[in-house]
Amino acid sequence: MLRFRNDAIITLSIICLQLPFELVCAHWYEIIGSDILKFGLTTIYLFAIQYFTQIGGKVSVKLIKREKNVSSY
Structure with missing residues (x-):
């Protein structure tokens, strides 16, 4: 049961934290016209993913x- 809870916490944190961040980055990438700014955004994105x-x-x-791992001995 604890493992299920832990898996649920990780899954929800990915959905609630990382997914919106990635959607915002993708939206900004489409809006920005300059290749230099796109490169900067990509760099920031990669560092943020490493941090997450x-x-x-x-x-x-x-x-x-x-x-609490229980063995069946």
Whole structure:
């Protein structure tokens, strides 16, 4: 049950945090006409994704440590 809860937390955080960010970036990319600004937006996007991944990894480790693994011995 704890694993289901942890999976649900991660899934909802991806949907609620990362998806809107990606949609905004895609929208701005379509609006911007300058190639230099598009390159800058892509760079910012890549660094933001690395940051989100780092935070997600930390949250994942904390959730895994809180799980109570029961062996069937």
